[in-house]
Amino acid sequence: MEKLLNLTLKVWRQDGPKAKGAFETYKLNGISPDSSFLEMMDILNDQLINEHKDPIAFDHDCREGICGTCSMYINGHPHGPDSGITTCQLHMRSFKDGETITVEPWRSAAFPIIKDLMVDRSAFDKIIQAGGYISVNTGGIPDGNAIPISKWHADEAMDAASCIGCGACVATCKNGSAMLFVAAKVSQLSLLPQGKIEASQRAKKMLSKMDELGFGNCTNTGACEAECPKNISITHIARLNREFIGAKFID
Amino acid sequence: MAKKENIFDKAKDTVSKKTDVIKDKAEDLVEDVQEVVEDVKKNTEKDKATKVADKVKGTDSKVSETVKSSAKQVASEVKNGGKTITPKDAKIPEGPLADKWTNYKNQQKLVNPANKRRLDVIVVGTGLAGASAAASLAEMGFNVLNFCIQDSPRRAHSIAAQGGINAAKNYPNDGDSVYRLFYDTIKGGDYRAREANVYRLAEVSNSIIDQCVAQGVPFAREYGGLLDNRSFGGAQVSRTFYARGQTGQQLLLGAYSALSRQVGKGAVKLYTRYDMLDVVIVEGRARGIIARNLVTGKVERFFAHAVVVGTGGYGNAFFLSTNAMGSNGSAALQMYKKGAYFANPAFAQIHPTCIPVHGKFQSKLTLMSESLRNDGRIWVPKKKEDAEAIRARKLKPTDIKEEDRDYYLERRYPAFGNLVPRDVASRAAKERCDAGFGVGSTGLAVYLDFSDAINRLGKDVVEARYGNLFQMYEKIVDDNPYETPMMIYPAIHYTMGGMWVDYELMTNIPGLFCIGEANFSDHGANRLGASALMQGLADGYFVLPYTIQNYLADQIRVPRMSVDKEEFVEAEKAVNDKIQKIMNIQGKRSVDSIHKELGLIMWDFVGMGRTAEGLKTALDKIIAIRKEFWSNVYVPGKADSLNMELEKALRLADFIDIGELMARDALLREESCGGHFREEYQTPEGEALRNDEDFSYVACWKYTGEGNEPELIKEPLDYEFVERQQRNYKA
Ligand SMILES: Cc1cc2nc3c(=O)[nH]c(=O)nc-3n(C[C@H](O)[C@H](O)[C@H](O)COP(=O)(O)OP(=O)(O)OC[C@H]3O[C@@H](n4cnc5c(N)ncnc54)[C@H](O)[C@@H]3O)c2cc1C
Numbered sequence: 001m002e003k004l005l006n007l008t009l010k011v012w013r014q015d016g017p018k019a020k021g022a023f024e025t026y027k028l029n030g031i032s033p034d035s036s037f038l039e040m041m042d043i044l045n046d047q048l049i050n051e052h053k054d055p056i057a058f059d060h061d062c063r064e065g066i067c068g069t070c071s072m073y074i075n076g077h078p079h080g081p082d083s084g085i086t087t088c089q090l091h092m093r094s095f096k097d098g099e100t101i102t103v104e105p106w107r108s109a110a111f112p113i114i115k116d117l118m119v120d121r122s123a124f125d126k127i128i129q130a131g132g133y134i135s136v137n138t139g140g141i142p143d144g145n146a147i148p149i150s151k152w153h154a155d156e157a158m159d160a161a162s163c164i165g166c167g168a169c170v171a172t173c174k175n176g177s178a179m180l181f182v183a184a185k186v187s188q189l190s191l192l193p194q195g196k197i198e199a200s201q202r203a204k205k206m207l208s209k210m211d212e213l214g215f216g217n218c219t220n221t222g223a224c225e226a227e228c229p230k231n232i233s234i235t236h237i238a239r240l241n242r243e244f245i246g247a248k249f250i251d
Numbered sequence: 252m253a254k255k256e257n258i259f260d261k262a263k264d265t266v267s268k269k270t271d272v273i274k275d276k277a278e279d280l281v282e283d284v285q286e287v288v289e290d291v292k293k294n295t296e297k298d299k300a301t302k303v304a305d306k307v308k309g310t311d312s313k314v315s316e317t318v319k320s321s322a323k324q325v326a327s328e329v330k331n332g333g334k335t336i337t338p339k340d341a342k343i344p345e346g347p348l349a350d351k352w353t354n355y356k357n358q359q360k361l362v363n364p365a366n367k368r369r370l371d372v373i374v375v376g377t378g379l380a381g382a383s384a385a386a387s388l389a390e391m392g393f394n395v396l397n398f399c400i401q402d403s404p405r406r407a408h409s410i411a412a413q414g415g416i417n418a419a420k421n422y423p424n425d426g427d428s429v430y431r432l433f434y435d436t437i438k439g440g441d442y443r444a445r446e447a448n449v450y451r452l453a454e455v456s457n458s459i460i461d462q463c464v465a466q467g468v469p470f471a472r473e474y475g476g477l478l479d480n481r482s483f484g485g486a487q488v489s490r491t492f493y494a495r496g497q498t499g500q501q502l503l504l505g506a507y508s509a510l511s512r513q514v515g516k517g518a519v520k521l522y523t524r525y526d527m528l529d530v531v532i533v534e535g536r537a538r539g540i541i542a543r544n545l546v547t548g549k550v551e552r553f554f555a556h557a558v559v560v561g562t563g564g565y566g567n568a569f570f571l572s573t574n575a576m577g578s579n580g581s582a583a584l585q586m587y588k589k590g591a592y593f594a595n596p597a598f599a600q601i602h603p604t605c606i607p608v609h610g611k612f613q614s615k616l617t618l619m620s621e622s623l624r625n626d627g628r629i630w631v632p633k634k635k636e637d638a639e640a641i642r643a644r645k646l647k648p649t650d651i652k653e654e655d656r657d658y659y660l661e662r663r664y665p666a667f668g669n670l671v672p673r674d675v676a677s678r679a680a681k682e683r684c685d686a687g688f689g690v691g692s693t694g695l696a697v698y699l700d701f702s703d704a705i706n707r708l709g710k711d712v713v714e715a716r717y718g719n720l721f722q723m724y725e726k727i728v729d730d731n732p733y734e735t736p737m738m739i740y741p742a743i744h745y746t747m748g749g750m751w752v753d754y755e756l757m758t759n760i761p762g763l764f765c766i767g768e769a770n771f772s773d774h775g776a777n778r779l780g781a782s783a784l785m786q787g788l789a790d791g792y793f794v795l796p797y798t799i800q801n802y803l804a805d806q807i808r809v810p811r812m813s814v815d816k817e818e819f820v821e822a823e824k825a826v827n828d829k830i831q832k833i834m835n836i837q838g839k840r841s842v843d844s845i846h847k848e849l850g851l852i853m854w855d856f857v858g859m860g861r862t863a864e865g866l867k868t869a870l871d872k873i874i875a876i877r878k879e880f881w882s883n884v885y886v887p888g889k890a891d892s893l894n895m896e897l898e899k900a901l902r903l904a905d906f907i908d909i910g911e912l913m914a915r916d917a918l919l920r921e922e923s924c925g926g927h928f929r930e931e932y933q934t935p936e937g938e939a940l941r942n943d944e945d946f947s948y949v950a951c952w953k954y955t956g957e958g959n960e961p962e963l964i965k966e967p968l969d970y971e972f973v974e975r976q977q978r979n980y981k982a
């Protein structure tokens with residue numbers, strides 16, 4: 001029989017964007033190490049509901065590491081202590097019996113808290129709206145095989161495109177920079193012939209939107225790469241910078 | 252005996268009555284013709300005479316056509332004993348199958364650019380279907396309002412699709428064609444889909460790939476730089492395009508980027524964290540929606556000239572499914588309650604390769620992509636004692652010798668082997684586990700083994716193909732699939748049923764359209780792998796943006812309505828009343844506890860093996876659950892603020908109704924077809940036994956009021972172009 005875990009949870013509670021938040025402490029017993037972190041949170045919420053208390057608000061949806069919705073800062077790490085995974089993929093076997101676990105929301109000027117562990121990441125959408133696309137309309141498109149793309153380029157673009165837009169990179173960055181997120185998109189599209197045409201302008205537009213929305217500057221600490229659940233590499237930042245310099249030349 | 256005769260007499264009576272009706276109709280028409288002929292006689296002028304003669308000719312053919320079609324309708328009404336939907340009602344264009352879509356596009360009405368700006372379209376949903384539709388409509392010049400429940404359109408459930416998307420490109424030169432893709436889809440759906448719709452789907456499939464490549468979707472490529480393909484269940488050709496194990500993600504991000512471009516231009520207004528809770532009908536037409544702002548809790552009203560709903564499937568009625576936590580059937584159910592037909596609700600797909608259930612705290616099931624069946628071999632031990640020893644953890648799968656393994660799919664279906672369609676693979680797994688050969692601690696699991704593939708191709712190749720899936724598996728199960736076989740078991744995954752739509756993707760409510768998984772249209776009783784992504788994008792990029800114009804062309808004179816109009820106010824009030832009612836119950840049960848109970852009933856009685864008795868039991872139990880919900884649910888917090896328990900409660904109320912519809916529909920359908928397996932109807936070998944004689948129709952359910960039984964309306968499926976066969980994946 002697997003050994004069940006008894007835990008203490010310190011969870012950030014905050015009623016709304018302007019409210020003052022604070023940590024609340026909860027005891028939770030009999031958690032299976034096979035349950036996921038979010039299932040543990042479900043059990044905690046069930047306990048709170050049974051006590052007629054307000055359950056903890058948190059974002060989640062796919063629960064398999066792909067939608068980028070879940071976003072908890074656990075024991076000082078976005079998405080928890082394990083590397084290469086999202087909060088929803090974290091399992092309780094990563095914790096010890098009797099452990100105290102601290103759970104906080106993403107903290108960044110550009111991601112205001114909505115409630116408890118839930119933050120507003122619409123700034124990411126706004127960055128994409130500023131230029132994170134290839135300007136083509138539906139229809140009238142040449143055959144998919146008309147332009148061959150080397151496997152290396154396709155794979156490299158795919159690596160960059162794996163970004164799930166979770167915001168862990170921002171949450172972990174001491175400057176609150178969205179550089180890795182922006183770089184992933186710029187890099188993906190500039191690696192492909194279809195996206196190359198607008199590459200410099202794209203970089204410029206997205207970066208200026210990023211600045212405008214209150215994200216900080218990148219000082220190459222590399223913390224983002226270390227905490228990114230999809231292992232997006234900071235080499236993409238280098239590619240972004242090249243495109244950005246290109247934009248300056250054009251201007 | 253007496254009763255039988257009685258029925259027979261009744262039928263005879265109906266037939267003769269209906270025949271009289273036809274006769275009358277024919278006589279009327281003949282009279283019309285005679286009148287025209289009189290006309291001719293009276294008119295002596297030559298040119299007039301020829302004109303009239305032409306008219307006569309026209310009337311002549313019309314007479315026979317009308318008589319023929321009304322005779323056909325009457326015949327099917329008599330046979331089906333009720334109201335039916337004809338191909339004409341479904342707006343199926345005339346002509347040979349391959350010309351229908353072209354004919355339609357040539358003849359449909361279009362809206363000119365200046366008028367497009369004056370027309371508002373609401374698109375609910377930002378999945379593949381919703382995002383592609385919203386982007387395309389905005390590009391054309393319509394004014395689009397786009398809603399989703401997540402915090403960003405990019406997080407729609409489509410993001411989770413793994414395996415791939417089909418298209419009839421025939422790049423590998425293995426004999427694929429539009430017709431073959433059409434045929435495989437019809438056959439895979441066990442002949443319960445509309446031919447014309449499916450053909451169109453296959454026809455536009457190739458444009459989807461081109462479109463996505465242009466958007467920068469990084470599909471997998473070969474060393475020569477061309478697009479790579481893999482094979483999927485239910486097909487003997489390689490026609491599946493993929494982007495690692497993240498195809499849905501990449502396609503959705505493509506659609507999301509197109510959508511974002513339009514949002515940036517101001518052509519789409521985005522409403523994230525909004526939950527559609529009702530559709531507003533004004534003078535019989537859909538004119539807007541009622542939606543709740545999930546952050547503030549405020550219920551708001553929105554107007555548009557047309558409403559497009561692409562809110563995905565309702566598989567979460569089962570509580571545990573491969574769907575995202577927020578996936579729901581509420582928009583569909585609200586449309587149904589406003590009069591839109593819910594078609595084939597019982598057609599749900601159980602996916603064979605999911606990670607087995609492991610505990611009662613479990614919140615969802617994780618799919619392992621079907622693409623794994625390309626290289627993985629499915630087996631259970633041949634000997635019961637081995638299976639028992641494995642369950643007791645005395646033996647490991649790697650201890651079982653090759654000759655003691657039963658590769659039951661390869662054994663039963665030599666032609667398709669591990670690549671049989673999903674329903675077949677799921678039932679075969681259940682059959683082995685029910686017979687006592689299941690593995691894992693619960694005995695409800697089978698092995699999916701990669702050792703052969705690793706030996707044949709090398710670990711690197713297997714890793715390149717499935718690396719992220721293996722990692723996902725290991726994170727959940729804590730077991731390394733490179734070394735020990737994966738364990739899998741079927742789980743509910745996709746719903747083929749949904750809102751009835753005509754060829755234009757419009758429901759029976761004018762101005763209310765439904766796209767993607769939320770409609771019933773293309774997959775019949777079973778969907779083939781990699782075809783949902785294809786359908787969602789076909790609907791959104793290439794079908795709806797055309798067909799909706801045929802409707803909107805007549806709406807250009809309709810001015811924007813104020814949302815203070817009575818119909819909007821009333822609809823909003825009804826939603827607020829419902830919310831208050833739920834908040835006021837203040838019972839003892841959490842939403843999830845009731846949902847889990849519903850899920851178990853669905854799985855046990857409305858799942859893989861259905862029986863009349865079981866379905867009746869399910870109906871009784873669901874009615875009891877509805878009572879429990881409406882008298883004993885507890886929702887904490889306030890309605891006018893962020894309240895996730897309230898969101899869940901509203902969805903559960905609808906899942907209960909959907910569960911009932913599913914059971915009712917499954918009970919009605921006394922045959923086995925595709926994902927719908929009635930244990931009473933199977934061949935001696937345990938294969939599904941279809942009944943084309945009596946059940947070759949789409950079952951459309953019409954809401955008739957709270958507590959009343961819904962009315963059944965049938966759309967008979969006449970196969971004009973394909974000859975129906977018993978599906979055979981053996982040879
Ligand atoms: C794990 C998994 C893997 C899959 N893999 C494949 C595959 O490899 N190939 C394939 O072809 N298919 C696959 N499918 C099926 C396919 O992903 C879906 O059928 C398809 O993506 C559905 O797209 P959609 O646009 O219709 O709906 P969804 O993507 O479900 O989008 C629904 C949208 O509606 C919104 N919404 C829902 N309810 C409301 C409401 N009440 N108010 C406002 N907005 C609402 C949501 O926010 C979302 O934006 C897979 C499915 C799953 C679960």
Ligand code: SF4
Pocket residue numbers: 162163164165166167168169170180181184227228229230231232
């Ligand atoms: S770069 Fe990584 S951490 Fe940042 S949003 Fe993308 S996936 Fe998340």
Ligand code: FES
Pocket residue numbers: 059060061062063064065066067068069070086087088089
């Ligand atoms: S819930 Fe989707 S990534 Fe975690």
